[in-house]
Amino acid sequence: MAKDLVEQIVHEFGIDSRLAKLLVERGVTTFELAQLTFNPNYESIPGPESIPNMRPALERLLSAIGRKEPILVWGHEDADGSTSVAVMMKTIRKLGGVAGYFIPSKAKEGHTLHYGRLKEAVEKGYKLVVTVDSGTSSVFDAVEYQKELGIEIIITDHHELPHGRELPEEIILVNPKLPGSGSFPYLAGVGVAFKVAWGLFRYKLGWNQLDIEREMPELLVYVLIGTIADRVPLWNENLALVMKGRQAFERISRPFIRAYERLMKTRPSLETMISIVSAGKTKEWRNSGVELLIADDDADAEDILKELMSEIENWTKTSEKLLNHALQKLGRVRRYILLDMGDVEPRYLGFLSSRLKEKFKVPTIVLGRKNNGVVVAEVRTPYGFNSLDLLNSVSHLFIDYGGHKMASGFSMEESALPELAEEVELYFKKYGDVPEEAPPADIVIKGNSPNERKLIHDVERLGRVGFEIKLLFDGVPIGKIRELLRERLINDPEGLLDLYSSNVRVKMLITSTPDGFKPEFIEPIENTLSVPSTET
Structure with missing residues (x-):
């Protein structure tokens, strides 16, 4: 079935078979979903x-x-x-x-x-x-x-x-x-x-x-806010829903929109609405984020919004202070971070874990406490590392756990913390960590294939509709990489493509995105002359 679908995608859309196989592996299980990948419409x-x-x-x-x-x-x-x-x-x-x-x-x-x-x-x-x-x-x-x-x-x-x-x-x-x-x-x-x-x-x-x-149309706005906030892959159905949600967001007038306009004298941006809804916390049987979204009365919405804006201000101050404290607590960071922040409330743990993961590029577990003393944790991992595999291996220690491959969480009794530390250390010793060299690639290019230009074209085509593909050029002269990407949209703020002279063979990771090809990693091959580029 999967093989037949791959062949159908290749025939219908004219893309490289490796890319068609990648689509199927990532969840394109029907031809209908394949069509939606190339033409994401609501x-x-x-x-x-x-x-x-x-x-x-x-x-x-x-x-x-x-x-x-x-x-x-x-x-x-x-x-x-x-x-x-x-x-x-x-x-x-x-x-x-x-x-x-x-x-x-x-x-x-x-x-x-x-x-x-x-x-x-x-x-x-x-x-x-x-x-x-x-x-x-x-x-x-x-x-x-x-x-x-x-x-x-x-x-x-x-x-x-x-x-x-x-x-x-x-x-x-x-x-x-x-x-x-x-x-x-x-x-x-x-x-x-x-x-x-x-x-x-x-x-x-x-x-x-x-x-x-x-x-x-407010339902589509809710979908837009939740989908962007949850950072799910923005292609296929998600992209179709987000595009339609943006259209609805630009034109609707509902109490939660009008309340912001009255208070701030401007229309809210999507990022602002995400922050506001995210600030909604539960107090008994009420959640202020939900109450704002479903409010039918403008005055009620304005009162709730004021409450949420105050919460955002307090959360921002506290979270930045906690991040500085977390950085001070960390010693030398090696393969992973397991950081106990003591009595820090659970609502700050996701932020702390994400920021530490982004800074140190390693799997990160940050622990805090519920009001009853139960330990809770948020886990964030770089691309290529499955946090749930780690949690499954130590699940006997947990009260509950779950989430996604790159973002998950768990709760446990404090008495089990020493064993958790031991088990996590053993896990990383046994299974290794996120590679310190080039991150995992979807496709490796050695520089000797006659179909490279066609492959690059197809990768760019999929990147435009949100299907990100990681290409690893392995031992390819950087001059050839530049030539292959000539006339393509490039997003290279760090100037990695211009780092070496044309003859230098490199290991280079480039990701296709809606904003173009984005170089993310480069390393010269040791047996080549690795001199900085002087070309103009």
Whole structure:
């Protein structure tokens, strides 16, 4: 099947077979997704039921909406999670259903389904829970919670599937990473929520995605905010959704937009909206980011926005202070960073881990504490390193864990910290680390292939639509690399392509991006004359 699809892509789009194979390996599992890669438009995105288990999820939700059965939307405390909740809340209420929401506080309840809060939900009258941007890592717990509490749980999520275990049949799990999915596997949580919403509108009102754009464009703005904030790969469905979301963002007027315009005397940028929504934190059964997005009253939206702007100011000051403290605590950085920041709140850990990873280019684990003393951590890794492989190897130490290959998290008891430090050290001794030489490449070019120009053309073509490809020129004279890239769009702020004379053979990593070919690494081959370029 995969081989046939590769051949079909080569025949239809005329690209190098190595690139077609790369597309399939990265999740282009249908010809429909291949078409969307080369022509990312909103009208062509696969329908809701391209995601496995969507139909039973829609049937159960529609039944609850029709009977006015209260539905609890369970989210995740970040911008992707908040926008996902907003999509579901707006959709269910638009269809006449009854809905509330809950987002666990990272500082108190962590990332996953929380038994105590689910019990509270039952006491509030909820019998049906639908998760957004969360729940995959709790799928086995969810089976037990259903039995003990007498509730139904539908999980809609985009996080990685549990490692090495067969998924339970008792839970409806809607996730584009499931085997047999015809949807883009790298959708953000809000992208999955949008597809659920689309399915509900289609069955209840007969709407397609164009009707949603016309009648409820704010849903596309939520998708835009959550997708960009979650840093998922921006190609295929994600690119199509983001482009349409940008169009909607430029023209809509909703209370959350008007509130900013009144307070700041200008229209908010996308980056500003991401910061504002990200600042929303959970206090009991309320999250200010969600409340802002779903507010129907301008005055209410303005009050919430003031609260969030104050939170942003305080967070920025504290996070920069904590980063300086973290840098002071670090000794010599080698293959990885494992840093315990003591009682630092969980909401700062992702920022700290990301900044340290960016600075030192190594896998980074930053630990903090919940209010109850439980240790929580955020993990960030460079390209080419799978953080979940590391976490799977030490999962016996965790209360819970999950996430993505390059961004994940976990919680654990403090008593297990010494063992964690030992296990992490053993892991890196056994499996190594992120290469100190050239980062992993998708395609290696030795400089002796007759099809190099065609390959470069095809790589540039895919780069323009967001499909980034890492090319490693291995032992190729830099003059030939420059010649191959002549008349191509180049993004080389560090001037790496001009670093050596034409005859110098180099190992050079170049990534294709929407902004052109971006050189990221260069190293002269030892047996060549490595003199700086004097060419003009």
